[in-house]
Amino acid sequence: MSSTTVELEFYMVDLNLISSYAYDLPEELIAQSPAEKRDQSRLLVFNRNTGERTHAHFFNLLEYLQPNDCLVVNRTKVVPARLRGVRDQTGGKWEGLFLGIDSEQTWEIIGKTRGKLQPGETITVVNDDGSNRIQLKLIARKDEGRWQVRPLQSEEDPRTHWEILDAIGSVPLPPYIQHGHAQAEDRERYQTVYANQPGAAAAPTAGLHFTPELLEQCRQKGVTIAEVTLHVGLGTFRPIGVEKLDEHTMHAEWCEVQEETVQQIQHCRENNGRVIAVGTTTVRTLETASQSGTLQPWQGESTLFIRPGFKFHAVDVLITNFHLPHSTLLVMLSAFAGYEEIMETYRIAVEERYRFFSYGDAMLIL
Incomplete structure:
Protein backbone atom coordinates (compact mmCIF):
# COMPACT_ATOMS: atom_id res chain seq x y z
CA MET A 1 0.00 0.00 0.00
CA VAL A 79 -7.01 0.79 47.69
CA PRO A 80 -8.04 -2.90 47.89
CA ALA A 81 -11.33 -2.02 46.23
CA ARG A 82 -12.44 -5.45 44.98
CA LEU A 83 -15.06 -6.84 47.39
CA ARG A 84 -16.69 -10.28 47.57
CA GLY A 85 -19.45 -11.45 49.86
CA VAL A 86 -22.98 -12.78 50.25
CA ARG A 87 -26.42 -11.18 50.57
CA ASP A 88 -27.55 -11.84 54.13
CA GLN A 89 -31.24 -12.04 53.18
CA THR A 90 -30.87 -14.53 50.31
CA GLY A 91 -27.44 -16.12 50.68
CA GLY A 92 -26.66 -15.18 47.08
CA LYS A 93 -23.12 -14.34 46.01
CA TRP A 94 -22.21 -10.68 45.53
CA GLU A 95 -19.18 -8.95 44.00
CA GLY A 96 -18.49 -5.24 44.17
CA LEU A 97 -16.03 -2.45 43.65
CA PHE A 98 -15.41 0.37 46.12
CA LEU A 99 -15.49 3.72 44.31
CA GLY A 100 -14.99 6.27 47.05
CA ILE A 101 -16.21 7.95 50.24
CA ASP A 102 -18.85 10.67 50.00
CA SER A 103 -19.43 13.77 52.10
CA GLU A 104 -21.62 11.78 54.51
CA GLN A 105 -18.73 9.39 55.20
CA THR A 106 -20.57 6.53 53.53
CA TRP A 107 -19.14 4.40 50.75
CA GLU A 108 -20.01 4.49 47.09
CA ILE A 109 -19.84 1.07 45.47
CA ILE A 110 -20.95 -0.74 42.34
CA GLY A 111 -21.76 -4.43 42.47
CA LYS A 112 -23.34 -7.37 40.72
CA THR A 113 -25.48 -10.23 42.00
CA ARG A 114 -28.46 -12.33 40.94
CA GLY A 115 -31.77 -10.69 41.67
CA LYS A 116 -32.48 -7.10 42.60
CA LEU A 117 -30.86 -5.41 45.56
CA GLN A 118 -33.08 -3.41 47.91
CA PRO A 119 -32.35 -0.43 50.20
CA GLY A 120 -31.93 -1.61 53.80
CA GLU A 121 -30.46 -4.93 52.72
CA THR A 122 -27.10 -6.03 54.18
CA ILE A 123 -24.18 -7.80 52.55
CA THR A 124 -21.46 -9.61 54.48
CA VAL A 125 -18.11 -9.03 52.79
CA VAL A 126 -15.34 -11.53 53.53
CA ASN A 127 -11.68 -11.39 52.56
CA ASP A 128 -10.03 -14.09 50.44
CA ASP A 129 -8.89 -16.33 53.31
CA GLY A 130 -12.00 -15.78 55.45
CA SER A 131 -10.09 -14.15 58.31
CA ASN A 132 -11.89 -10.78 58.13
CA ARG A 133 -15.48 -9.77 57.45
CA ILE A 134 -17.81 -6.82 57.78
CA GLN A 135 -21.44 -6.04 56.95
CA LEU A 136 -22.36 -3.36 54.44
CA LYS A 137 -25.84 -1.83 54.68
CA LEU A 138 -27.36 -0.56 51.44
CA ILE A 139 -28.58 2.99 52.04
CA ALA A 140 -29.70 4.28 48.65
CA ARG A 141 -29.54 3.39 44.98
CA LYS A 142 -27.72 5.92 42.77
CA ASP A 143 -27.38 6.20 39.01
CA GLU A 144 -25.30 3.93 36.75
CA GLY A 145 -25.66 0.94 39.08
CA ARG A 146 -23.96 2.61 42.03
CA TRP A 147 -25.03 2.33 45.68
CA GLN A 148 -24.49 4.38 48.81
CA VAL A 149 -23.60 1.92 51.58
CA ARG A 150 -22.48 2.10 55.22
CA PRO A 151 -20.01 -0.33 56.80
CA LEU A 152 -21.57 -1.53 60.07
CA GLN A 153 -18.88 -1.14 62.70
CA SER A 154 -19.27 -1.86 66.39
CA GLU A 155 -18.40 0.87 68.88
CA GLU A 156 -15.31 -1.15 69.78
CA ASP A 157 -14.07 -1.16 66.17
CA PRO A 158 -11.67 1.80 65.78
CA ARG A 159 -10.66 1.12 62.17
CA THR A 160 -10.71 3.83 59.52
CA HIS A 161 -12.36 3.29 56.13
CA TRP A 162 -8.97 2.53 54.59
CA GLU A 163 -8.08 0.02 57.30
CA ILE A 164 -11.40 -1.80 56.78
CA LEU A 165 -10.78 -1.99 53.03
CA ASP A 166 -7.25 -3.20 53.61
CA ALA A 167 -8.63 -6.04 55.74
CA ILE A 168 -11.52 -7.20 53.54
CA GLY A 169 -10.67 -6.11 50.01
CA SER A 170 -8.37 -7.31 47.26
CA VAL A 171 -6.44 -5.54 44.51
CA PRO A 172 -8.87 -4.35 41.77
CA LEU A 173 -7.01 -5.69 38.76
CA PRO A 174 -8.66 -4.92 35.41
CA PRO A 175 -10.54 -7.90 33.93
CA TYR A 176 -7.98 -8.35 31.15
CA ILE A 177 -5.26 -9.24 33.73
CA GLN A 178 -5.62 -12.72 35.23
CA HIS A 179 -9.41 -12.34 34.72
CA GLY A 180 -9.33 -9.77 37.53
CA HIS A 181 -8.08 -12.26 40.14
CA ALA A 182 -5.17 -10.66 41.99
CA GLN A 183 -2.19 -12.54 43.37
CA ALA A 184 -0.33 -11.68 46.58
Whole structure:
Protein backbone atom coordinates (compact mmCIF):
# COMPACT_ATOMS: atom_id res chain seq x y z
CA MET A 1 0.00 0.00 0.00
CA SER A 2 1.46 3.36 -0.98
CA SER A 3 1.92 6.22 1.49
CA THR A 4 -0.58 8.24 -0.58
CA THR A 5 -3.23 5.57 0.01
CA VAL A 6 -2.50 5.52 3.74
CA GLU A 7 -2.81 9.30 3.97
CA LEU A 8 -6.12 9.18 2.06
CA GLU A 9 -7.49 6.55 4.46
CA PHE A 10 -6.58 8.70 7.46
CA TYR A 11 -8.03 11.78 5.78
CA MET A 12 -11.40 10.04 5.47
CA VAL A 13 -11.52 9.06 9.16
CA ASP A 14 -14.08 10.89 11.28
CA LEU A 15 -12.30 11.73 14.54
CA ASN A 16 -15.64 12.32 16.29
CA LEU A 17 -16.52 8.61 15.96
CA ILE A 18 -15.26 6.22 18.63
CA SER A 19 -15.12 3.46 16.00
CA SER A 20 -12.18 5.33 14.47
CA TYR A 21 -10.06 4.61 17.55
CA ALA A 22 -9.51 0.92 16.90
CA TYR A 23 -6.50 -1.26 16.19
CA ASP A 24 -5.79 -4.98 15.93
CA LEU A 25 -4.16 -6.42 19.06
CA PRO A 26 -3.21 -10.08 19.41
CA GLU A 27 -4.43 -11.34 22.78
CA GLU A 28 -0.97 -12.62 23.72
CA LEU A 29 0.33 -9.02 23.79
CA ILE A 30 -1.93 -8.11 26.74
CA ALA A 31 0.50 -8.23 29.68
CA GLN A 32 -0.63 -10.59 32.44
CA SER A 33 2.18 -9.73 34.84
CA PRO A 34 4.61 -6.82 35.27
CA ALA A 35 8.23 -6.82 34.14
CA GLU A 36 10.59 -8.57 36.56
CA LYS A 37 11.91 -5.16 37.60
CA ARG A 38 9.82 -2.02 37.15
CA ASP A 39 12.23 -0.06 34.94
CA GLN A 40 13.01 -3.04 32.68
CA SER A 41 9.83 -2.45 30.70
CA ARG A 42 10.36 -1.44 27.10
CA LEU A 43 9.97 2.19 26.06
CA LEU A 44 8.83 3.33 22.62
CA VAL A 45 10.00 6.93 22.13
CA PHE A 46 8.06 9.04 19.61
CA ASN A 47 9.36 12.48 18.67
CA ARG A 48 6.50 14.62 17.36
CA ASN A 49 8.86 17.14 15.75
CA THR A 50 10.89 14.69 13.68
CA GLY A 51 8.44 11.78 13.42
CA GLU A 52 11.23 9.48 14.60
CA ARG A 53 10.40 6.40 16.68
CA THR A 54 13.07 4.79 18.86
CA HIS A 55 12.98 1.51 20.76
CA ALA A 56 14.51 1.65 24.24
CA HIS A 57 13.88 0.52 27.81
CA PHE A 58 12.42 2.52 30.66
CA PHE A 59 15.78 2.71 32.41
CA ASN A 60 16.94 4.74 29.37
CA LEU A 61 14.48 7.51 30.31
CA LEU A 62 17.24 9.74 31.69
CA GLU A 63 18.71 10.06 28.19
CA TYR A 64 15.58 11.95 27.13
CA LEU A 65 15.31 14.24 30.17
CA GLN A 66 17.01 17.59 30.54
CA PRO A 67 18.02 19.71 33.56
CA ASN A 68 15.18 22.06 34.58
CA ASP A 69 12.51 19.64 33.29
CA CYS A 70 9.63 19.00 35.68
CA LEU A 71 8.37 15.43 35.99
CA VAL A 72 4.80 15.47 37.31
CA VAL A 73 3.48 12.27 38.93
CA ASN A 74 0.07 11.23 40.25
CA ARG A 75 0.50 10.20 43.88
CA THR A 76 -2.90 8.50 44.24
CA LYS A 77 -2.81 5.16 46.05
CA VAL A 78 -4.82 2.16 44.91
CA VAL A 79 -7.01 0.79 47.69
CA PRO A 80 -8.04 -2.90 47.89
CA ALA A 81 -11.33 -2.02 46.23
CA ARG A 82 -12.44 -5.45 44.98
CA LEU A 83 -15.06 -6.84 47.39
CA ARG A 84 -16.69 -10.28 47.57
CA GLY A 85 -19.45 -11.45 49.86
CA VAL A 86 -22.98 -12.78 50.25
CA ARG A 87 -26.42 -11.18 50.57
CA ASP A 88 -27.55 -11.84 54.13
CA GLN A 89 -31.24 -12.04 53.18
CA THR A 90 -30.87 -14.53 50.31
CA GLY A 91 -27.44 -16.12 50.68
CA GLY A 92 -26.66 -15.18 47.08
CA LYS A 93 -23.12 -14.34 46.01
CA TRP A 94 -22.21 -10.68 45.53
CA GLU A 95 -19.18 -8.95 44.00
CA GLY A 96 -18.49 -5.24 44.17
CA LEU A 97 -16.03 -2.45 43.65
CA PHE A 98 -15.41 0.37 46.12
CA LEU A 99 -15.49 3.72 44.31
CA GLY A 100 -14.99 6.27 47.05
CA ILE A 101 -16.21 7.95 50.24
CA ASP A 102 -18.85 10.67 50.00
CA SER A 103 -19.43 13.77 52.10
CA GLU A 104 -21.62 11.78 54.51
CA GLN A 105 -18.73 9.39 55.20
CA THR A 106 -20.57 6.53 53.53
CA TRP A 107 -19.14 4.40 50.75
CA GLU A 108 -20.01 4.49 47.09
CA ILE A 109 -19.84 1.07 45.47
CA ILE A 110 -20.95 -0.74 42.34
CA GLY A 111 -21.76 -4.43 42.47
CA LYS A 112 -23.34 -7.37 40.72
CA THR A 113 -25.48 -10.23 42.00
CA ARG A 114 -28.46 -12.33 40.94
CA GLY A 115 -31.77 -10.69 41.67
CA LYS A 116 -32.48 -7.10 42.60
CA LEU A 117 -30.86 -5.41 45.56
CA GLN A 118 -33.08 -3.41 47.91
CA PRO A 119 -32.35 -0.43 50.20
CA GLY A 120 -31.93 -1.61 53.80
CA GLU A 121 -30.46 -4.93 52.72
CA THR A 122 -27.10 -6.03 54.18
CA ILE A 123 -24.18 -7.80 52.55
CA THR A 124 -21.46 -9.61 54.48
CA VAL A 125 -18.11 -9.03 52.79
CA VAL A 126 -15.34 -11.53 53.53
CA ASN A 127 -11.68 -11.39 52.56
CA ASP A 128 -10.03 -14.09 50.44
CA ASP A 129 -8.89 -16.33 53.31
CA GLY A 130 -12.00 -15.78 55.45
CA SER A 131 -10.09 -14.15 58.31
CA ASN A 132 -11.89 -10.78 58.13
CA ARG A 133 -15.48 -9.77 57.45
CA ILE A 134 -17.81 -6.82 57.78
CA GLN A 135 -21.44 -6.04 56.95
CA LEU A 136 -22.36 -3.36 54.44
CA LYS A 137 -25.84 -1.83 54.68
CA LEU A 138 -27.36 -0.56 51.44
CA ILE A 139 -28.58 2.99 52.04
CA ALA A 140 -29.70 4.28 48.65
CA ARG A 141 -29.54 3.39 44.98
CA LYS A 142 -27.72 5.92 42.77
CA ASP A 143 -27.38 6.20 39.01
CA GLU A 144 -25.30 3.93 36.75
CA GLY A 145 -25.66 0.94 39.08
CA ARG A 146 -23.96 2.61 42.03
CA TRP A 147 -25.03 2.33 45.68
CA GLN A 148 -24.49 4.38 48.81
CA VAL A 149 -23.60 1.92 51.58
CA ARG A 150 -22.48 2.10 55.22
CA PRO A 151 -20.01 -0.33 56.80
CA LEU A 152 -21.57 -1.53 60.07
CA GLN A 153 -18.88 -1.14 62.70
CA SER A 154 -19.27 -1.86 66.39
CA GLU A 155 -18.40 0.87 68.88
CA GLU A 156 -15.31 -1.15 69.78
CA ASP A 157 -14.07 -1.16 66.17
CA PRO A 158 -11.67 1.80 65.78
CA ARG A 159 -10.66 1.12 62.17
CA THR A 160 -10.71 3.83 59.52
CA HIS A 161 -12.36 3.29 56.13
CA TRP A 162 -8.97 2.53 54.59
CA GLU A 163 -8.08 0.02 57.30
CA ILE A 164 -11.40 -1.80 56.78
CA LEU A 165 -10.78 -1.99 53.03
CA ASP A 166 -7.25 -3.20 53.61
CA ALA A 167 -8.63 -6.04 55.74
CA ILE A 168 -11.52 -7.20 53.54
CA GLY A 169 -10.67 -6.11 50.01
CA SER A 170 -8.37 -7.31 47.26
CA VAL A 171 -6.44 -5.54 44.51
CA PRO A 172 -8.87 -4.35 41.77
CA LEU A 173 -7.01 -5.69 38.76
CA PRO A 174 -8.66 -4.92 35.41
CA PRO A 175 -10.54 -7.90 33.93
CA TYR A 176 -7.98 -8.35 31.15
CA ILE A 177 -5.26 -9.24 33.73
CA GLN A 178 -5.62 -12.72 35.23
CA HIS A 179 -9.41 -12.34 34.72
CA GLY A 180 -9.33 -9.77 37.53
CA HIS A 181 -8.08 -12.26 40.14
CA ALA A 182 -5.17 -10.66 41.99
CA GLN A 183 -2.19 -12.54 43.37
CA ALA A 184 -0.33 -11.68 46.58
CA GLU A 185 2.43 -9.84 44.70
CA ASP A 186 -0.10 -7.53 43.02
CA ARG A 187 -0.51 -5.60 46.29
CA GLU A 188 2.95 -4.19 45.73
CA ARG A 189 3.30 -4.21 41.92
CA TYR A 190 -0.12 -2.67 41.08
CA GLN A 191 0.99 0.45 42.97
CA THR A 192 3.48 3.20 42.19
CA VAL A 193 6.47 3.55 44.50
CA TYR A 194 5.42 7.11 45.37
CA ALA A 195 1.71 6.44 46.07
CA ASN A 196 0.64 8.07 49.34
CA GLN A 197 -2.93 9.36 48.91
CA PRO A 198 -5.49 6.50 49.25
CA GLY A 199 -8.54 6.63 47.03
CA ALA A 200 -7.97 5.05 43.61
CA ALA A 201 -9.85 2.05 42.22
CA ALA A 202 -7.15 1.57 39.56
CA ALA A 203 -3.46 2.39 39.26
CA PRO A 204 -2.09 5.33 37.24
CA THR A 205 -0.17 2.77 35.24
CA ALA A 206 2.47 4.94 33.55
CA GLY A 207 3.98 5.46 36.99
CA LEU A 208 4.40 1.73 37.63
CA HIS A 209 7.72 1.76 35.73
CA PHE A 210 9.53 4.09 38.14
CA THR A 211 11.86 2.82 40.84
CA PRO A 212 13.14 4.90 43.79
CA GLU A 213 16.60 4.71 42.22
CA LEU A 214 15.41 6.06 38.86
CA LEU A 215 13.58 8.94 40.55
CA GLU A 216 16.73 9.81 42.50
CA GLN A 217 18.75 9.76 39.27
CA CYS A 218 16.23 12.20 37.80
CA ARG A 219 16.74 14.57 40.72
CA GLN A 220 20.52 14.31 40.42
CA LYS A 221 20.21 15.33 36.77
CA GLY A 222 18.37 18.50 37.81
CA VAL A 223 14.84 17.29 37.07
CA THR A 224 12.16 18.45 39.53
CA ILE A 225 9.64 15.86 40.74
CA ALA A 226 6.22 17.46 41.29
CA GLU A 227 3.02 15.79 42.48
CA VAL A 228 -0.67 15.96 41.68
CA THR A 229 -3.52 13.71 42.80
CA LEU A 230 -6.28 12.14 40.73
CA HIS A 231 -8.20 9.23 42.21
CA VAL A 232 -8.87 6.90 39.29
CA GLY A 233 -12.49 5.81 39.45
CA LEU A 234 -15.39 4.13 37.71
CA GLY A 235 -14.72 5.52 34.25
CA THR A 236 -11.58 3.41 33.94
CA PHE A 237 -13.74 0.29 33.82
CA ARG A 238 -16.41 1.58 31.47
CA PRO A 239 -16.16 1.82 27.68
CA ILE A 240 -17.57 4.75 25.73
CA GLY A 241 -21.21 3.82 25.17
CA VAL A 242 -21.98 6.16 22.27
CA GLU A 243 -20.62 6.37 18.74
CA LYS A 244 -20.17 10.15 18.60
CA LEU A 245 -17.59 11.56 21.01
CA ASP A 246 -19.45 14.85 21.37
CA GLU A 247 -22.36 12.88 22.89
CA HIS A 248 -20.19 11.16 25.50
CA THR A 249 -20.58 12.24 29.14
CA MET A 250 -17.17 12.00 30.75
CA HIS A 251 -16.94 10.36 34.16
CA ALA A 252 -15.98 12.59 37.09
CA GLU A 253 -12.77 11.97 39.02
CA TRP A 254 -11.55 13.89 42.05
CA CYS A 255 -8.21 15.62 41.52
CA GLU A 256 -5.99 18.23 43.12
CA VAL A 257 -3.12 20.52 42.18
CA GLN A 258 -1.49 22.19 45.16
CA GLU A 259 0.23 25.58 45.25
CA GLU A 260 3.65 23.96 45.60
CA THR A 261 3.19 22.09 42.33
CA VAL A 262 2.09 25.28 40.56
CA GLN A 263 5.24 27.03 41.77
CA GLN A 264 7.47 24.12 40.70
CA ILE A 265 6.00 24.19 37.19
CA GLN A 266 6.29 27.98 36.97
CA HIS A 267 9.97 27.70 37.94
CA CYS A 268 10.41 25.03 35.25
CA ARG A 269 8.87 27.30 32.61
CA GLU A 270 11.01 30.28 33.68
CA ASN A 271 14.13 28.13 33.17
CA ASN A 272 13.07 26.78 29.75
CA GLY A 273 12.28 23.33 31.11
CA ARG A 274 9.55 21.02 29.91
CA VAL A 275 6.54 19.79 31.87
CA ILE A 276 6.55 16.00 31.57
CA ALA A 277 3.30 14.34 32.62
CA VAL A 278 3.57 10.80 33.92
CA GLY A 279 0.34 9.27 32.67
CA THR A 280 -2.98 10.40 31.25
CA THR A 281 -4.36 11.00 34.76
CA THR A 282 -1.66 13.62 35.33
CA VAL A 283 -2.51 15.22 31.97
CA ARG A 284 -6.18 15.38 32.90
CA THR A 285 -5.38 16.92 36.29
CA LEU A 286 -2.99 19.57 34.99
CA GLU A 287 -5.19 20.54 32.06
CA THR A 288 -8.25 20.74 34.34
CA ALA A 289 -6.33 23.19 36.52
CA SER A 290 -5.28 25.17 33.42
CA GLN A 291 -8.66 25.79 31.77
CA SER A 292 -8.28 29.52 32.32
CA GLY A 293 -5.12 29.36 30.19
CA THR A 294 -2.81 29.46 33.20
CA LEU A 295 -2.11 26.69 35.71
CA GLN A 296 -3.64 27.46 39.10
CA PRO A 297 -4.15 25.55 42.37
CA TRP A 298 -7.27 23.44 41.96
CA GLN A 299 -9.31 20.85 43.82
CA GLY A 300 -12.56 19.16 42.87
CA GLU A 301 -14.21 16.78 40.43
CA SER A 302 -12.97 16.87 36.86
CA THR A 303 -15.20 15.93 33.93
CA LEU A 304 -12.71 17.14 31.33
CA PHE A 305 -12.80 15.09 28.11
CA ILE A 306 -9.64 15.65 26.05
CA ARG A 307 -10.17 14.85 22.38
CA PRO A 308 -8.83 16.06 19.02
CA GLY A 309 -9.06 19.83 18.78
CA PHE A 310 -8.27 20.33 22.47
CA LYS A 311 -5.76 23.10 23.25
CA PHE A 312 -3.12 21.97 25.75
CA HIS A 313 -1.92 24.59 28.21
CA ALA A 314 0.13 22.65 30.76
CA VAL A 315 1.82 19.55 29.32
CA ASP A 316 4.78 19.40 26.93
CA VAL A 317 5.83 15.74 27.10
CA LEU A 318 3.89 12.61 28.02
CA ILE A 319 4.88 9.23 29.46
CA THR A 320 2.08 6.71 29.02
CA ASN A 321 1.26 3.03 28.66
CA PHE A 322 -0.51 1.53 25.64
CA HIS A 323 -4.28 1.86 26.01
CA LEU A 324 -7.38 -0.09 25.02
CA PRO A 325 -9.09 0.45 21.67
CA HIS A 326 -12.23 2.62 21.81
CA SER A 327 -11.05 4.25 25.05
CA THR A 328 -11.04 7.90 26.15
CA LEU A 329 -7.31 7.49 26.81
CA LEU A 330 -6.53 6.58 23.19
CA VAL A 331 -8.64 9.58 22.17
CA MET A 332 -6.56 11.78 24.49
CA LEU A 333 -3.29 10.56 22.95
CA SER A 334 -4.64 11.38 19.50
CA ALA A 335 -5.37 14.91 20.69
CA PHE A 336 -1.86 15.25 22.12
CA ALA A 337 0.24 13.72 19.35
CA GLY A 338 -2.06 13.50 16.31
CA TYR A 339 -4.42 10.73 15.27
CA GLU A 340 -2.38 9.42 12.33
CA GLU A 341 0.84 9.51 14.36
CA ILE A 342 -0.65 7.62 17.30
CA MET A 343 -2.34 4.94 15.20
CA GLU A 344 0.89 4.36 13.28
CA THR A 345 2.84 4.19 16.55
CA TYR A 346 0.42 1.60 17.90
CA ARG A 347 0.74 -0.41 14.68
CA ILE A 348 4.52 -0.41 15.11
CA ALA A 349 4.18 -1.35 18.79
CA VAL A 350 2.10 -4.39 17.84
CA GLU A 351 4.55 -5.30 15.08
CA GLU A 352 7.48 -5.02 17.52
CA ARG A 353 5.66 -7.14 20.13
CA TYR A 354 5.38 -4.52 22.86
CA ARG A 355 3.30 -5.55 25.87
CA PHE A 356 0.00 -3.69 26.24
CA PHE A 357 -2.24 -2.19 28.95
CA SER A 358 -1.75 -1.83 32.72
CA TYR A 359 1.19 -4.20 33.25
CA GLY A 360 2.61 -3.55 29.80
CA ASP A 361 5.33 -1.39 28.32
CA ALA A 362 5.50 2.40 28.04
CA MET A 363 5.67 5.15 25.45
CA LEU A 364 7.41 8.52 25.68
CA ILE A 365 5.92 11.24 23.48
CA LEU A 366 8.35 14.13 23.01
